[in-house]
Amino acid sequence: xxxxxxxxxxxxxxxxxxxxxxxxxxxxxxxxxxxxxxxxxxxxxxxxxxxxxxxxxxxxxxxxxxxxxxxxxxxxxxxxxxxxxxxxxxxxxxxxxxxxxxxxxxxxxxxxxxxxxxxxxxxxxxxxxxxxxxxxxxxxxx
Amino acid sequence: xxxxxxxxxxxxxxxxxxxxxxxxxxxxxxxxxxxxxxxxxxxxxxxxxxxxxxxxxxxxxxxxxxxxxxxxxxxxxxxxxxxxxxxxxxxxxxxxxxxxxxxxxxxxxxxxxxxxxxxxxxxxxxxxxxxxxxxxxxxxxxxxxxxxxxxx
Numbered sequence: 001x002x003x004x005x006x007x008x009x010x011x012x013x014x015x016x017x018x019x020x021x022x023x024x025x026x027x028x029x030x031x032x033x034x035x036x037x038x039x040x041x042x043x044x045x046x047x048x049x050x051x052x053x054x055x056x057x058x059x060x061x062x063x064x065x066x067x068x069x070x071x072x073x074x075x076x077x078x079x080x081x082x083x084x085x086x087x088x089x090x091x092x093x094x095x096x097x098x099x100x101x102x103x104x105x106x107x108x109x110x111x112x113x114x115x116x117x118x119x120x121x122x123x124x125x126x127x128x129x130x131x132x133x134x135x136x137x138x139x140x141x142x
Numbered sequence: 143x144x145x146x147x148x149x150x151x152x153x154x155x156x157x158x159x160x161x162x163x164x165x166x167x168x169x170x171x172x173x174x175x176x177x178x179x180x181x182x183x184x185x186x187x188x189x190x191x192x193x194x195x196x197x198x199x200x201x202x203x204x205x206x207x208x209x210x211x212x213x214x215x216x217x218x219x220x221x222x223x224x225x226x227x228x229x230x231x232x233x234x235x236x237x238x239x240x241x242x243x244x245x246x247x248x249x250x251x252x253x254x255x256x257x258x259x260x261x262x263x264x265x266x267x268x269x270x271x272x273x274x275x276x277x278x279x280x281x282x283x284x285x286x287x288x289x290x291x292x293x294x
Contacts, residue, residue: 002183002230004194008201010222013213019205019222024194026186029173034202038170040146047172048148049206049272052199055150059165059177060192062154067179070157082151082168089146092271124230125192128240131278 008034021047040089050085050093053129057096058083060125068115069104077103078142095134103142113139152177165190183230183238193228193240200243200272201226207266207273208247208286215262217254222247240280243273247286259288 004026010019014036021032032047039048062081069076079102086095100116107115116139120126126135147169154163159179166174181189205224212219225246233239247263254262263286267273273282 001232002191002193003227004186004191004197004230005225005227006194006198006201008198008205008224008226010205010209010224011220012209013218014206014210017209017213017218019202019209021198021202024190024198026181026190026194027188028175028186028190028194029198032172034206036206039206043148043170043172045170045172047167047170048146049199049203050146051148051150051167051169051172052195052202053272054148054169055152055165055167055173056192056195056199058150058152059163059195062152062163063177063179063182063192066154066157066161070159075157077155079154079163080151081154082149084147084149087146087148087271093275094145122237124238124240125196128196128276128279131275 050087053093054083054085054096057085057098057125057129060123061098061100061119064123065100065102065116065119068118069102069107072111072115074104074107074111077105079103093132095136096129096132097136099138101140101142107141109141112141165195193230196240197226197228197243200228200245200270200276203270203272204245204247204266207270208249208263211262211265211269212249212251212254212259215254215258217251217258219249219251222249240276242281242283243276245282245284247284248289249286250289254288256288260286
């Protein structure tokens with residue numbers, strides 16, 4: 001069992017206030033400032049819940065794909081993954097779009113797409129985001 | 143309301159057990175952090191993980207919703223502190239799953255009382271998009287306490 005933690009503070013109202021991701025359990029990052037304006041409009045260098053979800057999804061997917069490829073006897077040299085999360089205020093998080101480019105010796109496009117599809121279905125963050133209406137995937141070999 | 147789009151990317155090299163990746167905030171460039179499988183499921187050793195990034199996302203989403211609810215009630219907070227713990231467990235037959243997200247909130251909000259603060263926390267849980275999402279697959283708990291309130 002793995003517990004992972006984060007601490008965030010906030011002062012003031014939604015639109016005029018601001019917050020800080022003070023720390024995370026691992027100590028890997030923080031403090032990081034957050035505001036509503038930078039969440040909803042231009043990021044201006046500040047992260048947001050949606051960007052953190054994108055980071056979590058891209059990292060989880062990459063690990064699952066690497067695992068699947070290794071199990072199939074074709075471990076990757078390199079995977080480059082991006083996740084793009086779309087949030088519509090009032091509606092919610094509507095989409096996470098995964099795109100991966102892999103360097104995988106001995107693998108063809110069809111098998112790579114199959115492995116990537118399995119990683120999208122099975123990685124724990126995909127499972128946690130199962131209520132997101134659209135989780136799309138593009139997979140190509142470098 | 144317009145669509146809000148945020149992007150992150152990961153470069154991963156090697157197999158799961160011996161490989162490592164760098165996860166980067168592509169929209170904001172606010173962070174670029176190493177990740178490995180060993181530090182994800184075992185001791186973090188100073189490295190973040192997908193679950194920790196989700197904990198940061200949920201805490202941030204919840205704290206903005208709570209601030210918004212308190213402001214709507216006419217009692218904008220001087221300060222809110224939210225702690226989130228995401229638990230991933232090995233579920234028999236299906237492998238690793240994110241099973242729970244536990245939110246703990248503390249706040250100083252002049253004019254709010256224990257009951258109105260609890261009500262705002264409940265509304266924040268209902269309104270935070272991440273809470274709504276993860277409830278489909280995991281247990282979300284919220285514990286909220288007003289500090290220095292009129293009756294607390």
